[in-house]
Amino acid sequence: MRLYLIGMPGAGKTTLGRALATAYEVPFRDLDDEIVRREQRSIPEIFAQEGEEYFREQEAEVLRELVAELPELVLSTGGGTPCFHHNLDVLLETGLTLYLAVPVPELVRRLLQQASQRPLLAPALDAAALETRLTETLAARQGFYDRAPLCCAAPICSVEAVRQLVDRYNATV
Numbered sequence: 001m002r003l004y005l006i007g008m009p010g011a012g013k014t015t016l017g018r019a020l021a022t023a024y025e026v027p028f029r030d031l032d033d034e035i036v037r038r039e040q041r042s043i044p045e046i047f048a049q050e051g052e053e054y055f056r057e058q059e060a061e062v063l064r065e066l067v068a069e070l071p072e073l074v075l076s077t078g079g080g081t082p083c084f085h086h087n088l089d090v091l092l093e094t095g096l097t098l099y100l101a102v103p104v105p106e107l108v109r110r111l112l113q114q115a116s117q118r119p120l121l122a123p124a125l126d127a128a129a130l131e132t133r134l135t136e137t138l139a140a141r142q143g144f145y146d147r148a149p150l151c152c153a154a155p156i157c158s159v160e161a162v163r164q165l166v167d168r169y170n171a172t173v
């Protein structure tokens, strides 16, 4: 199986993805980590030195390489991954995609301490600005996220909840 996690920054894609891979006993990859490894520099450095367009090209390439390489995989994507370079089509065609739906106020709580590591959020320094920024970003991305066949909403999105969603989905296809 290939299971892909999509959703906003702070939704828990990386955290839950790692736990799901352990539970399913399949390899785990985090798309951002793979880009960092290939580029030998951090995500904020890539954005600052090369710009977002370059990052999106790397993201699209690394995604396709991982899919070609790994028939079994839990992949945590970046928040913007499904929205660029037809990446969502790749996800939908090659595996099962799960959208982690987390309300903006909860994202704000989780991200406030981490904004400096997330270049698209870095300009939003206080809670109100971050909330505005996330609300706008989510509005622009919602149409992509909603194409995922599976959706799990906080606070119930545990490994067990995902397993049940996946089992139910597999029983219907």
Ligand SMILES: Nc1ncnc2c1ncn2[C@@H]1O[C@H](COP(=O)(O)OP(=O)(O)O)[C@@H](O)[C@H]1O
Residues within 6 Å of the ligand: 007, 008, 009, 010, 011, 012, 013, 014, 015, 016, 076, 110, 111, 114
């Ligand atoms: N289910 C959860 N409940 C509360 N906090 C969480 C949960 N999942 C992740 N977090 C926290 O939220 C932050 C972002 O999580 P992360 O897995 O990096 O999200 P993403 O990869 O979607 O951006 C981290 O500080 C993490 O510890």
Ligand SMILES: O=C(O)C1=C[C@@H](OP(=O)(O)O)[C@@H](O)[C@H](O)C1
Residues within 6 Å of the ligand: 007, 008, 009, 010, 013, 014, 032, 043, 077, 078, 079, 080, 081, 117, 118, 119, 120
């Ligand atoms: O939302 C986005 O466009 C981004 C989210 C980040 O991943 P997380 O969703 O894991 O924070 C990372 O890919 C990059 O900073 C861009």
Ligand SMILES: [Mg+2]
Residues within 6 Å of the ligand: 013, 014, 030, 032, 076, 077, 078
């Ligand atoms: Mg992540």
